[in-house]
Amino acid sequence: MSGSVFDAGRVAPGTSSISIRDLSLDFPIFHGGARSLKKLLFKRGKAALTSSRSLRTGGEVRMDRPDGGPIYVQALDDVSVEIRTGERVGLIGHNGAGKSTLLRVMAGIYMPDAPNVDIRGQVAALLDVNSGMNPELTGRENITLMGRHKGLNTAQIRQLEQDVEEFAQLDTFLDLPVRLYSSGMIVRLGFGLATAITPQILLMDEWFMAGDFHFRERAEKRLSSVVNNTDILVITSHALDVLEEWCTRLIWMEGGQIRMDGPTAEVMAAYRTDMQVPDDKA
Amino acid sequence: MVSSGSPEHTGFKAPAPLDAAPRTRSRVMMACKDIADGFRLWRLAATLGWLDIRLQFSGSTLGPFWLTLTTAIMIGSMGLIYSQLFHLVLKDYLPYLSISIILWQTGLSALILESCSTFTRATETLRSVNMPYTVQALRTMMRCGIVFSYNLVVPVVVFLIFGISPGPDVVLALPALLLWLVDSVALCLLLGCACARFRDIPPIVGSVMQIIFYITPIIWEPKQVAAHAWLLYFNPFYSLLEIVRRPFLGQIPSATSWLIAGATSVVFCLLALFVFSRSRSKLAFWV
Numbered sequence: 001m002s003g004s005v006f007d008a009g010r011v012a013p014g015t016s017s018i019s020i021r022d023l024s025l026d027f028p029i030f031h032g033g034a035r036s037l038k039k040l041l042f043k044r045g046k047a048a049l050t051s052s053r054s055l056r057t058g059g060e061v062r063m064d065r066p067d068g069g070p071i072y073v074q075a076l077d078d079v080s081v082e083i084r085t086g087e088r089v090g091l092i093g094h095n096g097a098g099k100s101t102l103l104r105v106m107a108g109i110y111m112p113d114a115p116n117v118d119i120r121g122q123v124a125a126l127l128d129v130n131s132g133m134n135p136e137l138t139g140r141e142n143i144t145l146m147g148r149h150k151g152l153n154t155a156q157i158r159q160l161e162q163d164v165e166e167f168a169q170l171d172t173f174l175d176l177p178v179r180l181y182s183s184g185m186i187v188r189l190g191f192g193l194a195t196a197i198t199p200q201i202l203l204m205d206e207w208f209m210a211g212d213f214h215f216r217e218r219a220e221k222r223l224s225s226v227v228n229n230t231d232i233l234v235i236t237s238h239a240l241d242v243l244e245e246w247c248t249r250l251i252w253m254e255g256g257q258i259r260m261d262g263p264t265a266e267v268m269a270a271y272r273t274d275m276q277v278p279d280d281k282a
Numbered sequence: 283m284v285s286s287g288s289p290e291h292t293g294f295k296a297p298a299p300l301d302a303a304p305r306t307r308s309r310v311m312m313a314c315k316d317i318a319d320g321f322r323l324w325r326l327a328a329t330l331g332w333l334d335i336r337l338q339f340s341g342s343t344l345g346p347f348w349l350t351l352t353t354a355i356m357i358g359s360m361g362l363i364y365s366q367l368f369h370l371v372l373k374d375y376l377p378y379l380s381i382s383i384i385l386w387q388t389g390l391s392a393l394i395l396e397s398c399s400t401f402t403r404a405t406e407t408l409r410s411v412n413m414p415y416t417v418q419a420l421r422t423m424m425r426c427g428i429v430f431s432y433n434l435v436v437p438v439v440v441f442l443i444f445g446i447s448p449g450p451d452v453v454l455a456l457p458a459l460l461l462w463l464v465d466s467v468a469l470c471l472l473l474g475c476a477c478a479r480f481r482d483i484p485p486i487v488g489s490v491m492q493i494i495f496y497i498t499p500i501i502w503e504p505k506q507v508a509a510h511a512w513l514l515y516f517n518p519f520y521s522l523l524e525i526v527r528r529p530f531l532g533q534i535p536s537a538t539s540w541l542i543a544g545a546t547s548v549v550f551c552l553l554a555l556f557v558f559s560r561s562r563s564k565l566a567f568w569v
Contacts, residue, residue, distance in 0.1 A: 145333075
Protein backbone atom coordinates (compact mmCIF):
# COMPACT_ATOMS: atom_id res chain seq x y z
CA MET A 1 0.00 0.00 0.00
CA SER A 2 3.00 2.30 -0.17
CA GLY A 3 2.37 5.43 -2.16
CA SER A 4 -1.35 5.28 -1.64
CA VAL A 5 -2.99 8.56 -0.79
CA PHE A 6 -5.73 6.97 1.20
CA ASP A 7 -4.49 4.54 3.82
CA ALA A 8 -7.77 4.89 5.66
CA GLY A 9 -7.27 4.23 9.31
CA ARG A 10 -4.00 2.33 8.96
CA VAL A 11 -2.27 2.05 12.32
CA ALA A 12 1.16 0.81 13.36
CA PRO A 13 1.47 -2.96 12.79
CA GLY A 14 0.34 -5.02 15.74
CA THR A 15 -1.77 -2.29 17.33
CA SER A 16 -5.08 -3.00 15.59
CA SER A 17 -8.02 -3.54 17.88
CA ILE A 18 -11.80 -3.74 17.90
CA SER A 19 -13.58 -2.47 20.96
CA ILE A 20 -17.36 -2.49 21.27
CA ARG A 21 -18.93 -1.64 24.60
CA ASP A 22 -22.59 -2.14 25.50
CA LEU A 23 -23.78 -1.67 21.94
CA SER A 24 -27.46 -1.96 21.18
CA LEU A 25 -28.69 -1.50 17.66
CA ASP A 26 -32.26 -1.06 16.52
CA PHE A 27 -33.10 -1.46 12.87
CA PRO A 28 -35.75 0.95 11.71
CA ILE A 29 -38.07 -0.93 9.37
CA PHE A 30 -39.93 1.44 7.11
CA HIS A 31 -43.20 0.24 5.80
CA GLY A 32 -46.38 1.77 4.51
CA GLY A 33 -46.56 5.44 5.37
CA ALA A 34 -43.30 5.57 7.30
CA ARG A 35 -41.48 6.62 4.14
CA SER A 36 -43.86 9.48 3.45
CA LEU A 37 -43.13 13.03 4.55
CA LYS A 38 -46.70 14.14 3.94
CA LYS A 39 -48.09 11.44 6.22
CA LEU A 40 -45.51 12.16 8.87
CA LEU A 41 -46.27 15.88 8.96
CA PHE A 42 -49.98 15.17 9.00
CA LYS A 43 -49.57 12.79 11.92
CA ARG A 44 -47.38 15.24 13.82
CA GLY A 45 -50.03 17.87 13.35
CA LYS A 46 -52.71 15.56 14.65
CA ALA A 47 -50.57 14.49 17.60
CA ALA A 48 -49.93 18.11 18.54
CA LEU A 49 -53.67 18.75 18.67
CA THR A 50 -54.38 15.75 20.84
CA SER A 51 -52.08 15.02 23.77
CA SER A 52 -48.60 13.62 23.30
CA ARG A 53 -47.67 10.25 24.69
CA SER A 54 -44.40 8.50 25.39
CA LEU A 55 -43.10 6.71 22.33
CA ARG A 56 -40.62 4.08 23.37
CA THR A 57 -41.48 0.86 25.09
CA GLY A 58 -39.43 -2.29 25.53
CA GLY A 59 -39.61 -5.50 23.63
CA GLU A 60 -37.99 -7.19 20.71
CA VAL A 61 -40.11 -5.68 17.97
CA ARG A 62 -41.50 -2.31 18.77
CA MET A 63 -44.76 -1.25 17.22
CA ASP A 64 -45.12 1.98 19.11
CA ARG A 65 -46.71 3.67 16.17
CA PRO A 66 -49.13 1.14 14.74
CA ASP A 67 -50.43 3.80 12.37
CA GLY A 68 -47.38 3.51 10.14
CA GLY A 69 -44.33 4.92 11.90
CA PRO A 70 -41.12 2.94 11.63
CA ILE A 71 -40.99 -0.36 13.50
CA TYR A 72 -37.76 -1.11 15.29
CA VAL A 73 -36.22 -4.54 15.28
CA GLN A 74 -33.51 -4.99 17.81
CA ALA A 75 -30.59 -6.61 16.01
CA LEU A 76 -27.98 -6.21 18.72
CA ASP A 77 -28.76 -6.06 22.41
CA ASP A 78 -26.07 -4.83 24.77
CA VAL A 79 -23.12 -6.42 22.97
CA SER A 80 -19.59 -5.94 24.27
CA VAL A 81 -16.59 -7.32 22.39
CA GLU A 82 -12.88 -6.67 22.70
CA ILE A 83 -10.65 -8.11 20.01
CA ARG A 84 -6.92 -7.59 20.01
CA THR A 85 -4.18 -8.13 17.44
CA GLY A 86 -3.49 -11.74 16.60
CA GLU A 87 -6.98 -13.04 17.30
CA ARG A 88 -8.88 -15.11 14.75
CA VAL A 89 -12.50 -14.81 15.71
CA GLY A 90 -15.45 -16.81 14.42
CA LEU A 91 -19.06 -15.78 14.85
CA ILE A 92 -21.62 -18.56 15.14
CA GLY A 93 -25.34 -18.63 15.73
CA HIS A 94 -28.71 -19.03 14.03
CA ASN A 95 -29.80 -17.05 11.02
CA GLY A 96 -30.80 -13.65 12.32
CA ALA A 97 -28.76 -13.95 15.51
CA GLY A 98 -27.00 -10.69 14.70
CA LYS A 99 -23.75 -12.03 13.24
CA SER A 100 -23.85 -10.06 10.01
CA THR A 101 -25.06 -6.94 11.78
CA LEU A 102 -22.14 -7.15 14.19
CA LEU A 103 -19.81 -7.60 11.24
CA ARG A 104 -21.25 -4.50 9.59
CA VAL A 105 -20.73 -2.52 12.78
CA MET A 106 -17.10 -3.64 12.82
CA ALA A 107 -16.79 -2.56 9.19
CA GLY A 108 -18.00 0.92 10.06
CA ILE A 109 -21.10 0.64 7.88
CA TYR A 110 -23.70 0.70 10.66
CA MET A 111 -23.33 3.34 13.35
CA PRO A 112 -20.02 4.77 12.11
CA ASP A 113 -20.06 7.51 14.73
CA ALA A 114 -21.15 5.56 17.80
CA PRO A 115 -18.95 6.61 20.72
CA ASN A 116 -18.88 3.12 22.20
CA VAL A 117 -17.47 1.55 19.04
CA ASP A 118 -13.74 1.93 18.52
CA ILE A 119 -12.12 0.26 15.51
CA ARG A 120 -8.39 0.76 15.04
CA GLY A 121 -6.71 -0.48 11.89
CA GLN A 122 -7.47 -0.60 8.22
CA VAL A 123 -10.54 -2.70 7.57
CA ALA A 124 -11.49 -4.79 4.56
CA ALA A 125 -14.91 -6.38 4.62
CA LEU A 126 -16.28 -9.14 2.41
CA LEU A 127 -19.88 -8.72 3.43
CA ASP A 128 -21.95 -9.87 0.51
CA VAL A 129 -21.18 -11.54 -2.73
CA ASN A 130 -21.34 -8.41 -4.79
CA SER A 131 -19.38 -6.40 -2.23
CA GLY A 132 -20.35 -3.16 -3.85
CA MET A 133 -19.56 -4.34 -7.36
CA ASN A 134 -21.70 -2.81 -10.05
CA PRO A 135 -23.32 -5.71 -11.95
CA GLU A 136 -23.64 -3.66 -15.13
CA LEU A 137 -19.91 -3.04 -15.37
CA THR A 138 -17.30 -5.52 -16.54
CA GLY A 139 -15.09 -7.31 -14.07
CA ARG A 140 -12.14 -5.25 -15.19
CA GLU A 141 -13.99 -1.99 -14.59
CA ASN A 142 -15.00 -3.15 -11.14
CA ILE A 143 -11.36 -3.86 -10.38
CA THR A 144 -10.49 -0.31 -11.44
CA LEU A 145 -13.21 1.11 -9.19
CA MET A 146 -11.97 -0.94 -6.27
CA GLY A 147 -8.44 0.32 -6.87
CA ARG A 148 -9.67 3.90 -7.02
CA HIS A 149 -11.53 3.34 -3.76
CA LYS A 150 -8.30 2.23 -2.16
CA GLY A 151 -6.60 5.32 -3.54
CA LEU A 152 -4.24 3.45 -5.86
CA ASN A 153 -2.64 5.16 -8.83
CA THR A 154 -2.98 3.90 -12.38
CA ALA A 155 0.18 1.75 -12.27
CA GLN A 156 -0.91 0.15 -9.01
CA ILE A 157 -4.35 -0.52 -10.43
CA ARG A 158 -2.76 -2.29 -13.40
CA GLN A 159 -0.87 -4.46 -10.91
CA LEU A 160 -4.07 -5.19 -8.96
CA GLU A 161 -5.80 -6.13 -12.18
CA GLN A 162 -3.05 -8.59 -13.09
CA ASP A 163 -3.09 -10.14 -9.65
CA VAL A 164 -6.85 -10.62 -9.61
CA GLU A 165 -6.91 -11.86 -13.21
CA GLU A 166 -4.37 -14.51 -12.38
CA PHE A 167 -6.22 -15.67 -9.31
CA ALA A 168 -9.80 -15.55 -10.53
CA GLN A 169 -9.05 -17.28 -13.87
CA LEU A 170 -12.10 -15.83 -15.51
CA ASP A 171 -10.36 -15.41 -18.89
CA THR A 172 -12.61 -13.62 -21.34
CA PHE A 173 -15.38 -13.20 -18.78
CA LEU A 174 -13.36 -10.47 -17.12
CA ASP A 175 -14.34 -8.19 -20.00
CA LEU A 176 -18.06 -8.98 -19.73
CA PRO A 177 -20.57 -7.37 -17.37
CA VAL A 178 -20.63 -8.96 -13.93
CA ARG A 179 -24.38 -9.62 -14.20
CA LEU A 180 -23.59 -12.36 -16.72
CA TYR A 181 -21.39 -14.22 -14.25
CA SER A 182 -22.47 -17.33 -12.43
CA SER A 183 -22.51 -16.97 -8.64
CA GLY A 184 -19.30 -18.96 -8.43
CA MET A 185 -17.58 -16.59 -10.85
CA ILE A 186 -18.70 -13.58 -8.85
CA VAL A 187 -17.25 -15.16 -5.74
CA ARG A 188 -13.95 -15.73 -7.54
CA LEU A 189 -13.76 -12.11 -8.58
CA GLY A 190 -14.96 -10.68 -5.26
CA PHE A 191 -12.69 -12.89 -3.25
CA GLY A 192 -9.71 -12.19 -5.46
CA LEU A 193 -10.32 -8.46 -5.19
CA ALA A 194 -10.84 -8.36 -1.46
CA THR A 195 -7.75 -10.36 -0.74
CA ALA A 196 -5.47 -8.64 -3.23
CA ILE A 197 -4.65 -5.90 -0.78
CA THR A 198 -3.80 -7.15 2.67
CA PRO A 199 -5.84 -5.27 5.26
CA GLN A 200 -5.08 -5.05 8.97
CA ILE A 201 -8.55 -6.23 9.92
CA LEU A 202 -10.32 -8.69 7.64
CA LEU A 203 -14.06 -9.26 8.10
CA MET A 204 -15.77 -11.99 6.12
CA ASP A 205 -19.32 -13.18 5.87
CA GLU A 206 -19.92 -16.80 4.98
CA TRP A 207 -20.50 -16.36 1.26
CA PHE A 208 -16.84 -16.89 0.46
CA MET A 209 -17.39 -20.60 0.98
CA ALA A 210 -19.18 -20.80 -2.36
CA GLY A 211 -17.34 -21.89 -5.48
CA ASP A 212 -16.26 -25.29 -6.66
CA PHE A 213 -13.87 -27.55 -4.83
CA HIS A 214 -10.89 -26.62 -6.97
CA PHE A 215 -11.51 -22.96 -6.25
CA ARG A 216 -11.93 -23.52 -2.52
CA GLU A 217 -8.53 -25.12 -2.33
CA ARG A 218 -6.88 -22.16 -4.01
CA ALA A 219 -8.99 -19.72 -2.00
CA GLU A 220 -7.85 -21.23 1.25
CA LYS A 221 -4.25 -21.05 0.16
CA ARG A 222 -4.61 -17.41 -0.77
CA LEU A 223 -6.59 -16.67 2.35
CA SER A 224 -3.98 -18.20 4.61
CA SER A 225 -1.29 -15.95 3.18
CA VAL A 226 -3.56 -12.93 3.71
CA VAL A 227 -4.63 -14.02 7.17
CA ASN A 228 -1.04 -14.50 8.26
CA ASN A 229 -0.38 -10.87 7.45
CA THR A 230 -3.50 -9.39 8.99
CA ASP A 231 -3.77 -8.44 12.64
CA ILE A 232 -7.37 -9.49 13.15
CA LEU A 233 -9.67 -11.87 11.33
CA VAL A 234 -13.40 -12.09 12.00
CA ILE A 235 -15.50 -14.59 10.03
CA THR A 236 -19.05 -15.82 10.26
CA SER A 237 -19.92 -19.23 8.95
CA HIS A 238 -22.21 -22.18 9.39
CA ALA A 239 -19.42 -24.49 8.28
CA LEU A 240 -18.19 -25.52 11.70
CA ASP A 241 -15.16 -27.38 10.39
CA VAL A 242 -13.94 -24.20 8.70
CA LEU A 243 -14.29 -22.25 11.92
CA GLU A 244 -12.48 -24.93 13.88
CA GLU A 245 -9.62 -24.81 11.45
CA TRP A 246 -9.29 -21.04 11.23
CA CYS A 247 -10.33 -19.54 14.54
CA THR A 248 -8.71 -19.20 17.92
CA ARG A 249 -11.82 -17.80 19.50
CA LEU A 250 -15.55 -18.19 18.93
CA ILE A 251 -18.39 -15.85 19.76
CA TRP A 252 -21.79 -17.48 19.89
CA MET A 253 -24.59 -15.05 19.16
CA GLU A 254 -28.23 -15.62 19.99
CA GLY A 255 -31.10 -13.17 19.65
CA GLY A 256 -28.79 -10.20 19.29
CA GLN A 257 -26.86 -11.07 22.43
CA ILE A 258 -23.59 -12.83 23.06
CA ARG A 259 -24.41 -16.22 24.54
CA MET A 260 -20.87 -17.45 24.87
CA ASP A 261 -17.41 -16.12 24.12
CA GLY A 262 -14.23 -18.13 24.53
CA PRO A 263 -11.63 -20.45 23.01
CA THR A 264 -12.80 -22.34 19.92
CA ALA A 265 -12.89 -25.82 21.42
CA GLU A 266 -14.90 -24.78 24.46
CA VAL A 267 -17.55 -22.80 22.64
CA MET A 268 -17.80 -25.34 19.85
CA ALA A 269 -18.47 -28.12 22.33
CA ALA A 270 -21.22 -26.16 24.02
CA TYR A 271 -22.70 -25.11 20.69
CA ARG A 272 -22.74 -28.66 19.37
CA THR A 273 -24.43 -29.93 22.51
CA ASP A 274 -27.04 -27.22 22.28
CA MET A 275 -27.69 -27.72 18.60
CA GLN A 276 -27.51 -31.50 18.97
CA VAL A 277 -25.14 -31.65 16.08
CA PRO A 278 -23.46 -35.00 16.28
CA ASP A 279 -19.78 -34.47 17.01
CA ASP A 280 -18.16 -36.17 14.06
CA LYS A 281 -14.77 -36.19 15.71
CA ALA A 282 -15.91 -38.20 18.70
CA MET B 283 -35.54 24.48 -1.62
CA VAL B 284 -37.20 25.57 1.56
CA SER B 285 -40.02 23.09 1.12
CA SER B 286 -37.72 20.09 1.37
CA GLY B 287 -35.23 21.64 3.74
CA SER B 288 -37.54 22.25 6.67
CA PRO B 289 -38.80 18.73 7.47
CA GLU B 290 -35.42 17.69 8.82
CA HIS B 291 -36.06 19.48 12.07
CA THR B 292 -39.01 17.29 12.81
CA GLY B 293 -38.59 14.06 10.91
CA PHE B 294 -34.98 13.14 11.43
CA LYS B 295 -35.22 12.40 15.12
CA ALA B 296 -37.32 9.29 14.78
CA PRO B 297 -34.79 6.50 14.06
CA ALA B 298 -32.10 7.34 16.58
CA PRO B 299 -30.98 4.07 18.13
CA LEU B 300 -28.25 5.63 20.22
CA ASP B 301 -29.71 8.92 21.36
CA ALA B 302 -29.26 8.20 25.02
CA ALA B 303 -25.55 7.46 24.75
CA PRO B 304 -23.12 10.30 25.39
CA ARG B 305 -21.81 11.97 22.27
CA THR B 306 -18.08 12.08 22.71
CA ARG B 307 -17.39 12.80 19.05
CA SER B 308 -19.11 15.75 17.50
CA ARG B 309 -21.47 14.87 14.69
CA VAL B 310 -20.49 17.94 12.72
CA MET B 311 -16.80 17.09 12.96
CA MET B 312 -17.48 13.57 11.72
CA ALA B 313 -19.50 14.97 8.82
CA CYS B 314 -16.67 17.36 7.92
CA LYS B 315 -14.22 14.47 8.00
CA ASP B 316 -16.51 12.51 5.70
CA ILE B 317 -16.58 15.43 3.26
CA ALA B 318 -12.78 15.82 3.37
CA ASP B 319 -12.25 12.06 2.85
CA GLY B 320 -14.73 12.14 -0.01
CA PHE B 321 -12.82 14.91 -1.75
CA ARG B 322 -9.59 12.96 -1.37
CA LEU B 323 -11.26 10.14 -3.31
CA TRP B 324 -12.21 12.45 -6.18
CA ARG B 325 -10.69 10.09 -8.71
CA LEU B 326 -13.09 7.37 -7.60
CA ALA B 327 -16.03 9.77 -7.78
CA ALA B 328 -14.99 10.90 -11.25
CA THR B 329 -14.67 7.32 -12.49
CA LEU B 330 -18.07 6.43 -11.02
CA GLY B 331 -19.66 9.45 -12.69
CA TRP B 332 -18.13 8.60 -16.07
CA LEU B 333 -19.23 4.98 -15.85
CA ASP B 334 -22.77 6.09 -14.95
CA ILE B 335 -22.94 8.11 -18.15
CA ARG B 336 -21.43 5.33 -20.22
CA LEU B 337 -23.90 2.77 -18.88
CA GLN B 338 -26.81 5.09 -19.48
CA PHE B 339 -25.93 5.41 -23.14
CA SER B 340 -24.42 2.02 -23.84
CA GLY B 341 -25.87 0.56 -27.02
CA SER B 342 -26.64 3.86 -28.72
CA THR B 343 -24.36 5.01 -31.50
CA LEU B 344 -24.69 8.70 -30.76
CA GLY B 345 -24.16 8.19 -27.04
CA PRO B 346 -24.58 11.30 -24.91
CA PHE B 347 -24.96 13.33 -28.10
CA TRP B 348 -28.56 12.19 -28.07
CA LEU B 349 -28.97 14.72 -25.28
CA THR B 350 -27.40 17.42 -27.39
CA LEU B 351 -29.65 16.58 -30.32
CA THR B 352 -32.80 16.58 -28.18
CA THR B 353 -31.89 19.91 -26.63
CA ALA B 354 -31.09 21.41 -30.03
CA ILE B 355 -34.47 20.42 -31.45
CA MET B 356 -36.30 21.72 -28.38
CA ILE B 357 -34.50 25.06 -28.38
CA GLY B 358 -34.99 25.48 -32.13
CA SER B 359 -38.74 24.92 -31.96
CA MET B 360 -39.22 26.94 -28.78
CA GLY B 361 -37.21 29.79 -30.28
CA LEU B 362 -39.41 29.90 -33.38
CA ILE B 363 -42.70 29.75 -31.47
CA TYR B 364 -41.92 32.10 -28.60
CA SER B 365 -40.23 34.72 -30.76
CA GLN B 366 -43.57 34.90 -32.64
CA LEU B 367 -45.61 34.93 -29.41
CA PHE B 368 -43.49 37.60 -27.74
CA HIS B 369 -42.90 39.53 -31.01
CA LEU B 370 -39.15 39.27 -30.64
CA VAL B 371 -36.40 39.20 -33.28
CA LEU B 372 -35.10 35.66 -33.60
CA LYS B 373 -31.49 36.89 -33.79
CA ASP B 374 -31.83 38.54 -30.36
CA TYR B 375 -34.05 35.95 -28.76
CA LEU B 376 -32.58 32.60 -29.78
CA PRO B 377 -29.11 33.14 -28.25
CA TYR B 378 -30.75 34.25 -24.99
CA LEU B 379 -33.14 31.32 -24.99
CA SER B 380 -30.47 28.75 -25.83
CA ILE B 381 -28.13 29.72 -23.02
CA SER B 382 -30.99 30.12 -20.52
CA ILE B 383 -32.56 26.75 -21.28
CA ILE B 384 -29.22 24.96 -21.10
CA LEU B 385 -28.27 26.59 -17.82
CA TRP B 386 -31.64 25.76 -16.33
CA GLN B 387 -32.64 22.44 -17.80
CA THR B 388 -29.30 20.65 -17.84
CA GLY B 389 -27.77 22.85 -15.16
CA LEU B 390 -29.64 23.89 -12.03
CA SER B 391 -32.84 21.92 -12.54
CA ALA B 392 -31.13 18.67 -13.59
CA LEU B 393 -28.75 18.95 -10.67
CA ILE B 394 -31.51 19.39 -8.11
CA LEU B 395 -33.59 16.55 -9.53
CA GLU B 396 -30.59 14.22 -9.74
CA SER B 397 -29.38 15.11 -6.26
CA CYS B 398 -32.51 13.48 -4.82
CA SER B 399 -31.25 10.03 -5.80
CA THR B 400 -27.67 10.59 -4.63
CA PHE B 401 -27.85 7.92 -1.94
CA THR B 402 -30.83 5.84 -3.05
CA ARG B 403 -29.00 5.00 -6.29
CA ALA B 404 -26.04 3.62 -4.37
CA THR B 405 -27.87 1.33 -1.94
CA GLU B 406 -25.67 -1.69 -2.65
CA THR B 407 -22.46 0.24 -2.16
CA LEU B 408 -23.58 2.00 0.99
CA ARG B 409 -24.60 -1.27 2.61
CA SER B 410 -21.53 -3.30 1.79
CA VAL B 411 -18.57 -0.96 1.49
CA ASN B 412 -17.22 1.52 3.98
CA MET B 413 -16.82 4.57 1.78
CA PRO B 414 -17.23 8.27 2.59
CA TYR B 415 -20.82 9.24 1.73
CA THR B 416 -19.51 12.39 0.08
CA VAL B 417 -18.14 10.27 -2.76
CA GLN B 418 -21.74 9.69 -3.87
CA ALA B 419 -22.38 13.45 -3.85
CA LEU B 420 -19.29 14.07 -5.99
CA ARG B 421 -20.36 11.26 -8.30
CA THR B 422 -23.74 12.92 -8.87
CA MET B 423 -21.99 16.26 -9.44
CA MET B 424 -19.66 14.65 -11.97
CA ARG B 425 -22.55 13.02 -13.82
CA CYS B 426 -24.47 16.29 -14.05
CA GLY B 427 -21.31 18.12 -15.09
CA ILE B 428 -20.72 15.74 -17.98
CA VAL B 429 -24.30 16.01 -19.25
CA PHE B 430 -24.09 19.78 -18.89
CA SER B 431 -20.92 20.05 -20.96
CA TYR B 432 -22.37 17.90 -23.74
CA ASN B 433 -25.33 20.25 -23.95
CA LEU B 434 -23.22 23.38 -23.86
CA VAL B 435 -22.49 22.65 -27.52
CA VAL B 436 -25.99 23.87 -28.45
CA PRO B 437 -25.70 27.54 -27.39
CA VAL B 438 -22.16 27.62 -28.82
CA VAL B 439 -23.51 26.57 -32.21
CA VAL B 440 -26.37 29.09 -31.95
CA PHE B 441 -23.89 31.85 -31.15
CA LEU B 442 -21.76 30.83 -34.14
CA ILE B 443 -24.75 30.76 -36.50
CA PHE B 444 -25.79 34.27 -35.54
CA GLY B 445 -22.18 35.47 -35.46
CA ILE B 446 -22.43 36.65 -31.87
CA SER B 447 -19.48 36.63 -29.51
CA PRO B 448 -19.92 37.19 -25.76
CA GLY B 449 -16.56 39.00 -25.61
CA PRO B 450 -13.99 38.86 -22.83
CA ASP B 451 -16.62 39.24 -20.10
CA VAL B 452 -17.40 35.53 -20.50
CA VAL B 453 -14.59 34.70 -18.05
CA LEU B 454 -16.85 36.11 -15.32
CA ALA B 455 -18.94 32.97 -15.73
CA LEU B 456 -16.10 30.87 -14.34
CA PRO B 457 -16.31 31.96 -10.67
CA ALA B 458 -20.09 31.66 -10.96
CA LEU B 459 -19.84 28.10 -12.29
CA LEU B 460 -17.46 27.35 -9.42
CA LEU B 461 -20.13 28.54 -7.00
CA TRP B 462 -22.56 26.16 -8.72
CA LEU B 463 -20.17 23.28 -8.08
CA VAL B 464 -20.12 24.14 -4.37
CA ASP B 465 -23.91 24.34 -4.37
CA SER B 466 -24.20 21.03 -6.15
CA VAL B 467 -22.24 19.19 -3.46
CA ALA B 468 -24.35 20.88 -0.77
CA LEU B 469 -27.62 20.02 -2.53
CA CYS B 470 -26.59 16.41 -3.09
CA LEU B 471 -25.86 15.97 0.61
CA LEU B 472 -29.02 17.84 1.66
CA LEU B 473 -31.58 16.38 -0.74
CA GLY B 474 -29.79 13.04 -0.91
CA CYS B 475 -30.29 12.52 2.84
CA ALA B 476 -33.82 13.91 2.90
CA CYS B 477 -34.92 11.75 -0.04
CA ALA B 478 -33.33 8.62 1.44
CA ARG B 479 -35.54 9.02 4.49
CA PHE B 480 -38.72 10.30 2.85
CA ARG B 481 -39.44 8.71 -0.50
CA ASP B 482 -42.15 11.21 -1.42
CA ILE B 483 -39.77 14.15 -1.55
CA PRO B 484 -38.52 13.63 -5.15
CA PRO B 485 -41.98 14.18 -6.70
CA ILE B 486 -42.46 17.23 -4.46
CA VAL B 487 -39.12 18.60 -5.64
CA GLY B 488 -40.17 17.90 -9.23
CA SER B 489 -43.34 19.94 -8.87
CA VAL B 490 -41.51 22.81 -7.16
CA MET B 491 -38.91 22.93 -9.94
CA GLN B 492 -41.71 23.08 -12.51
CA ILE B 493 -43.18 26.14 -10.77
CA ILE B 494 -39.77 27.80 -10.45
CA PHE B 495 -39.24 27.27 -14.18
CA TYR B 496 -42.23 29.50 -14.93
CA ILE B 497 -41.56 32.23 -12.36
CA THR B 498 -37.88 32.53 -13.29
CA PRO B 499 -36.95 34.46 -16.45
CA ILE B 500 -35.83 31.55 -18.60
CA ILE B 501 -38.03 31.60 -21.68
CA TRP B 502 -38.99 35.23 -21.03
CA GLU B 503 -36.66 38.13 -20.35
CA PRO B 504 -36.52 40.23 -17.16
CA LYS B 505 -36.99 43.40 -19.19
CA GLN B 506 -40.45 42.17 -20.23
CA VAL B 507 -41.62 42.83 -16.66
CA ALA B 508 -39.57 46.04 -16.54
CA ALA B 509 -41.46 47.90 -13.80
CA HIS B 510 -41.56 44.91 -11.46
CA ALA B 511 -38.11 43.49 -12.24
CA TRP B 512 -36.92 44.11 -8.68
CA LEU B 513 -39.44 41.52 -7.49
CA LEU B 514 -37.39 38.87 -9.28
CA TYR B 515 -34.70 39.17 -6.63
CA PHE B 516 -37.01 37.45 -4.17
CA ASN B 517 -36.45 34.31 -6.22
CA PRO B 518 -32.91 33.11 -5.34
CA PHE B 519 -32.81 30.94 -8.47
CA TYR B 520 -33.01 34.09 -10.56
CA SER B 521 -29.75 35.36 -9.09
CA LEU B 522 -28.07 31.96 -9.31
CA LEU B 523 -28.97 31.87 -12.99
CA GLU B 524 -28.05 35.49 -13.71
CA ILE B 525 -24.47 35.26 -12.44
CA VAL B 526 -23.72 32.54 -15.01
CA ARG B 527 -25.99 33.70 -17.82
CA ARG B 528 -25.08 37.40 -18.11
CA PRO B 529 -21.36 36.81 -18.83
CA PHE B 530 -22.33 34.49 -21.71
CA LEU B 531 -24.44 37.31 -23.15
CA GLY B 532 -21.50 39.70 -22.88
CA GLN B 533 -22.89 41.55 -19.88
CA ILE B 534 -21.71 41.93 -16.31
CA PRO B 535 -24.09 40.47 -13.69
CA SER B 536 -25.32 42.92 -11.09
CA ALA B 537 -23.71 43.04 -7.67
CA THR B 538 -27.12 42.31 -6.14
CA SER B 539 -27.30 39.05 -8.09
CA TRP B 540 -23.90 37.99 -6.82
CA LEU B 541 -24.79 38.95 -3.27
CA ILE B 542 -28.02 36.99 -3.30
CA ALA B 543 -26.44 34.00 -5.06
CA GLY B 544 -23.63 33.98 -2.52
CA ALA B 545 -26.00 34.21 0.44
CA THR B 546 -28.18 31.44 -1.02
CA SER B 547 -25.14 29.22 -1.38
CA VAL B 548 -24.12 29.83 2.23
CA VAL B 549 -27.64 28.85 3.33
CA PHE B 550 -27.47 25.69 1.16
CA CYS B 551 -24.12 24.73 2.67
CA LEU B 552 -25.20 25.30 6.28
CA LEU B 553 -28.46 23.41 5.76
CA ALA B 554 -26.54 20.59 4.08
CA LEU B 555 -24.05 20.34 6.93
CA PHE B 556 -26.87 20.36 9.48
CA VAL B 557 -28.91 17.66 7.76
CA PHE B 558 -25.97 15.54 6.64
CA SER B 559 -24.32 15.48 10.05
CA ARG B 560 -27.59 14.39 11.60
CA SER B 561 -28.48 11.70 9.08
CA ARG B 562 -25.01 10.29 8.36
CA SER B 563 -25.07 7.55 10.97
CA LYS B 564 -28.56 6.48 9.88
CA LEU B 565 -28.11 6.56 6.11
CA ALA B 566 -27.12 2.90 5.94
CA PHE B 567 -30.49 1.99 7.49
CA TRP B 568 -32.50 4.33 5.31
CA VAL B 569 -31.34 3.39 1.82
